[in-house]
Amino acid sequence: MMRAFKARDTIPEITVRRVAHAMGYRFRLYRKDLPGTPDMVFASRRKVIFVHGCFWHSHGCELTRPPTSNLEYWLPKLKRNRDRDQVNLDALTAAGWGSLVLWECEVQDHLRLKRRLKAFLDQP
Numbered sequence: 001m002m003r004a005f006k007a008r009d010t011i012p013e014i015t016v017r018r019v020a021h022a023m024g025y026r027f028r029l030y031r032k033d034l035p036g037t038p039d040m041v042f043a044s045r046r047k048v049i050f051v052h053g054c055f056w057h058s059h060g061c062e063l064t065r066p067p068t069s070n071l072e073y074w075l076p077k078l079k080r081n082r083d084r085d086q087v088n089l090d091a092l093t094a095a096g097w098g099s100l101v102l103w104e105c106e107v108q109d110h111l112r113l114k115r116r117l118k119a120f121l122d123q124p
Contacts, residue, residue: 012104013039013051019113020049025121034097036088045121047098050085054104058082061105098123 008030017040020027027040027049034041038048054063058078067074085101092099100120107113 010051010053012053012102012107015107015110016040016049016051016102016113016117019110020117020121023114023117025117035091035095036085038092038099042121045098046096047100047121048092049117049120050099050101051107052085052101052103056081057085057103059103059105061103063105 017027017029020040025042027042029040030037031041031043031048034048036050039051040049042048052059054061055065056078058064058081089099089101098120100116102113102116106116
């Protein structure tokens with residue numbers, strides 16, 4: 001069943017890409033030379049965006065339900081995901097990159113998404 005979940009080109013990612021592109025921003029996808037392989041890279045602005053799934057990165061919002069079975073596997077796995085995310089964000093900051101994490105539940109409101117993108121990408 002786990003094969004059914006994609007790591008790239010998810011619906012939330014595509015939504016953020018479409019909104020950013022419609023706003024006139026140009027970007028690259030998945031630069032492997034940056035920590036965490038960001039979903040969107042704005043190289044000229046030295047900024048990156050990660051679009052996280054609420055379950056996989058343990059957001060804790062209304063979309064997230066904790067696993068009820070096989071807890072010995074899932075709880076450490078989700079904690080490792082959170083820890084890895086923080087290490088990657090710290091490494092990007094140390095390298096002089098600005099980063100924004102957008103959650104799956106946040107991309108549904110397009111007006112709010114546009115405001116967040118503009119505020120993040122237009123700041124120096």
